[in-house]
Amino acid sequence: MGRIRAAEGDRASERFGERIGRFRADDTLPLYLQLQGLIRDAIQAGIAPRGSGIPAERDLAVEYNISRITVRKAIEGLVEEGLLVRRRGAGTFVAGRVDKVFSKLSSFTEDMAARGRVASSRWVSRTTGPVTPEEAMALGLSPGTPVLRFTRIRLADDEPMALEFSTVVGDGLGSTDDVGESLYEALDRAGNRPVRALQRLRAVPIRAQHARMLEIDTGDPVLLIERRGSMRDGRVVEFTRSYYRGDSYDFVAEL
Structure with a gap:
């Protein structure tokens, strides 16, 4: 043999x-x-x-x-x-690298579809609860305000690409069950899709628990994107922290 x-x-x-x-x-x-x-x-x-x-x-x-x-x-x-x-x-x-263009506000699902890849999610949790101090700062909410939280592994053609932690203001969606493959599609249906966002990117080593979810080694470099998505009236509706695999993503900005 x-x-x-x-x-x-x-x-x-x-x-x-x-x-x-x-x-x-x-x-x-x-x-x-x-x-x-x-x-x-x-x-x-x-x-x-x-x-x-x-x-x-x-x-x-x-x-x-x-x-x-x-x-x-x-x-x-x-x-x-x-x-x-x-x-x-x-x-x-x-490697199946993906270019993420910073100049366009789009969802992971939309990014993958534009590149001919099939996006899917592996859900970790969907919860509701009072806003945390960090979320309150990012979303501009008062202590105790209810929010919806979504944690999932984002995949492209069944390959783990990113680990995503999203928090949405309580009145941004009806319930956590409203979100299918795309959070932005759900927010769009509710009339609360962000039209602009402030994003911050930095490289960090991945922790053991998160590394297992992304099928990479503990300590491997990943790209952490923190995004605050705002509606036309300036209200922040979404706060998302995403850990993108460093071996799969390139971020591109047109200047």
């Missing part, structure tokens, strides 16, 4: 090597940079499509007649660039 798996791995590596090309005899770059260049060019050309797997280090080492240390160095560089992503127990894959 072990020989069968090894043979299958060798054949997969050979097919990958045939697609991305071989080292050039006249190339004087270090071998790890040459391998990086081949894989990077294949990703950019669509030869190695988003979400596709990369052969194991040992298979690439045999295919290109180089050491596993050289392969590992090449792969680690591409992971740092955000072109590849490692998934525990599964292997290494071409």
Whole structure:
């Protein structure tokens, strides 16, 4: 059985090597940079499509007649660039990065639909209760004011992309059950969709509990976005904190 798996791995590596090309005899770059260049060019050309797997280090080492240390160095560089992503127990894959444009106020569901990806949610909790001091500051509410809270994992094509904590003013929606896939769609139906927002972005290390939800390692860098969404009359209706996987998202601002 072990020989069968090894043979299958060798054949997969050979097919990958045939697609991305071989080292050039006249190339004087270090071998790890040459391998990086081949894989990077294949990703950019669509030869190695988003979400596709990369052969194991040992298979690439045999295919290109180089050491596993050289392969590992090449792969680690591409992971740092955000072109590849490692998934525990599964292997290494071409990252499916998403550009989030800051100049447009849109929901996660709308962002994914615009990119041809299917958005979904894995609900963690839907609750109601009195506003916390932090929420009161963000929403401009008095102590004790009721709010609705939504915690969920946001997925694109069934891959975890973000962990989202949203708080909505109590009269912004009828109940927590009003929210399906899109919070903004629910707010729109209620006539309370935000038309402008103040957003703050910073990089933070992910905590263990949150890392498990996003299927990444504890301490991995994530992008924390804090957003306060306001209606036309200036009232803040939504306060959301989202942790986006650093290996999956690019944030773009047009200046």
